[in-house]
Amino acid sequence: MWAKHNHKKDCWIIVNKKVYDVTPILDDHPGGDDALLSAAGKDATADFEDVGHSDSAVEIMEKYFVGEVDATTLPSEVKKNPAPPVQSIFWILI
Numbered sequence: 001m002w003a004k005h006n007h008k009k010d011c012w013i014i015v016n017k018k019v020y021d022v023t024p025i026l027d028d029h030p031g032g033d034d035a036l037l038s039a040a041g042k043d044a045t046a047d048f049e050d051v052g053h054s055d056s057a058v059e060i061m062e063k064y065f066v067g068e069v070d071a072t073t074l075p076s077e078v079k080k081n082p083a084p085p086v087q088s089i090f091w092i093l094i
């Protein structure tokens with residue numbers, strides 16, 4: 001599936017090669033919607049782990065699991081974990 005999911009109405013993030021649709025929790029996320037929106041469009045694994053999210057945060061995120069990402073299909077700029085977020089990102093879910 002080809003998709004672009006990096007805005008407020010449709011925000012997907014990648015953590016540990018898994019894709020999460022965090023759109024429903026943007027308003028409730030204790031770290032703010034900005035953190036999630038700026039993590040969309042790149043690999044958010046390092047940012048997620050730097051925060052030291054609790055076990056309950058990890059439990060919550062499983063509800064928003066969409067699928068696994070095939071890392072070989074990510075554009076090279078996404079692999080390099082750029083900031084600010086890439087405006088145009090295409091992921092293939094496997």
Ligand code: HEM
Nearest residue numbers: 020022030031035039044047048051052053054057060061
């Ligand atoms: C599905 C993904 C995510 C879920 C379910 C989630 C959930 C949570 C929860 C429950 C907390 C409260 C503290 C805790 O229990 O650990 C939290 C805090 C936080 N999150 Fe997330 N988070 C997600 C992704 C992210 C990402 C990708 C980032 C960074 C780019 C981020 C940045 C933060 C920050 C900065 C805080 C700290 C807020 C504070 O203590 O002031 N989160 N998150």
